[in-house]
């Protein structure tokens with residue numbers, strides 16, 4: 347849940363989730379529909395799917411325990427090098443470094459070399475005797491991440507109170523590397539076409555080609571093209587929406603119709619038992635003004 351998401355946003359979801367599923371076993375018996383409903387609004391829904399798939403594998407193949415080798419942990423759905431290393435050390439107290447943005451910045455400053463110029467695997471391998479000379483690998487990996495977040499911060503690192511400042515090349519150099527990265531945000535234009543009817547329903551389909559909302563219930567959505575012929579579609583609104591690391595400029599069109607393409611299903615705009623992504627819920631709110 348915490349991947350790309352702030353703690354304060356996650357807390358109510360985490361509480362709701364752990365109240366409903368008290369054990370790994372009970373969660374593993376759930377299904378995608380129920381899991382997504384609990385996750386509704388938290389975004390990055392692939393995490394929910396991966397978590398469910400992982401719980402089933404752990405229960406069925408690993409006796410409800412997290413495996414203890416890097417290879418086995420990394421084979422679980424949605425687990426990459428970072429998560430595998432974090433789990434290996436946090437759960438099993440084995441040597442491993444979870445290389446997140448904070449940790450990379452700390453290493454890069456200590457040797458005063460740009461991140462893009464560092465081969466981090468090689469760097470860890472060369473320094474493994476220093477890093478893993480402890481019986482507290484779990485505390486070490488956590489401390490490293492916290493150190494990056496609280497002391498060796500992206501802006502204004504607290505070098506004056508830092509225990510590493512004597513050996514830190516960044517602190518002791520007159521030519522300090524730049525460590526603040528500019529975020530690249532992509533902006534794209536989309537046309538959204540909503541079929542609606544007099545019963546206050548909207549037609550949604552799961553057959554859309556939007557990678558970041560693939561397999562979710564959406565109206566028809568296409569990348570906007572200039573001079574598009576919208577014939578009997580009426581423009582309701584133009585608005586902006588941020589999703590993951592993208593900025594979307596939306597042109598929202600609607601049409602009252604009782605006929606819809608075969609892959610579409612009518613959904614009530616007011617009541618929904620089923621999981622609806624935040625992107626679509628915003629469309630519901632916009633369309634509601636027509637009733």
Ligand code: SF4
Nearest residue numbers: 498505508511514517
């Ligand atoms: S001395 Fe400053 S730059 Fe170096 S590790 Fe400490 S906080 Fe980071």
